[in-house]
Amino acid sequence: MVVSTEGTGKRARPDSRLPVVIVDDLHVEYKVYATGKRATEADRGGLLRRAKRTRTVHALKGVSFTAYENDSIGVIGSNGSGKSTLMRAITGLTPSSSGAVYAVSRPSMLGVGAALIKTLSGQRNVILGGLAMGLSKREVEERYDEIVDFAGIRPFIDLPMRTYSSGMTARLKFAIATVRKHEILIVDEALAVGDRKFRKRSEQRIREIRDNAGTVFLVSHSMQSIRDTCNRVIWIEKGELMMDGDPDEVISAYEATR
């Protein structure tokens, strides 16, 4: 199914850059109820009927590639193609059913949102989010101003987060999540929100992370964002790796199929 001949693994490694993430023949399967309900949800009944009603969804079918240091990799594909599953598997949040992911350090996902408490003030949430990202209390205090200013919410910092606009919330989450130095960072659709000014700033921050010997995966439907920030693009479709290579080539091949 690999369209590109210059794809997987053999892909240009122009210099002696070291591999930081190796994805080796990764398969992920989910068990889902036929109704679409997850099999773990609390309110299901009938222990005995369980086996009959679940269906297995093969979300990733043998994906392999290697990411090198300073890579900034765009991940594209239509809805439900397995992009997010691949990212969660790379961070180790979703276990593989076969194959494996190897990394120099544990990749982190830009997903601090779930740790925040909407009814509390922005100030409380900066602290909580920073701690959830693994910073110590002192580090959070030191970088507090930086986070608030980057998010641009200083006038509203005392208000509960539920009063923030969706753009403000997204900016705050991005600011908290990128405050820590990440060796390997995964950004899943975070740049779609926020105004133009903030998008430029966040793309700048992603480039900074990459330049500091970090590796960034950027999942996005905005081809413009990907062209602006990535030096390599992976195209996933129906759980398989379609193409892996230069952004312009892969994006035009992807757009030709739409």
Added chain:
Amino acid sequence: MSSEVDDPQAYGLHRVGGRPPLLKYLRGVAQRRDFIVSLAKFRIEAENQRHRLGMLWIVLKPILEAAVFGLVFGTLMRSTRGVPDFIVFLIIGVFVFEFFSSSFGAGSKAITNNQALVQSLSFPRMSLPISVVTQKFMQLVPTIVLLMVFLLALGHKASLNWFLMVPLLILYYMFCLGLAFITARLTVHLPDLSNLLPFASRFLFYTSGIFFSVDVRFADTPLLLKYVEYQPLYAFLSLARELLLDSDPLYDVRTQFWPILVCWSIGLLIVGTIFFWAAEERYGRVD
């Protein structure tokens, strides 16, 4: 190893998502202590923020609860038989039991109620049940202080025994924590448990001698007396009563409860820790 990828070992890469060895895991949990404590504190704050009386509810709720039980059992059902100072007896029971029932209820849902968090950030999952039980413990401490003020107001004398409440509450915390580890994992495997556990909690509420004296009630059934002897919640409640009220012979300090509670608390905490850690990789899974 498929041929087209590099050899991970050669470049010092490690497999992602593996469960670390127990000691390393526990060190990871210890590093997250700021997060655990802040999450507990902020959740209390968030819970009380929309109420006019705010944090006051932490002490108002157990008072109201004691009032209802006092009315029902003390006045309507007359279960006061043979219990001197019934009001105080009841209040200590209700206040102390409240920590168990709330941390048992919330602890069992520590993972299942935080699926989004578990699926988006990587941290030792044990942080979540610890944070929940810590949150409930932070709510227990002011009620115990309130209890002491109440006792003084009713004319009871403070004694040195009151200081023994500190080790007792620490054991109580360890006990509930160990239990939360076990129920949090079980609920992940079998979500139906979240419907069953409230009944277990209620059963313990009615059999731990909160609104009647076990010694009086079960006096002619030695088997039941033997059961409550080793039932940890009864031991926690009795010791709390004995420590706080040393004026009455019914509340004689029964020192045999201490070793029983130490065994329960340490045992349950160790078993719970290992049991929870063993399934660490399981918690983030969607199926």
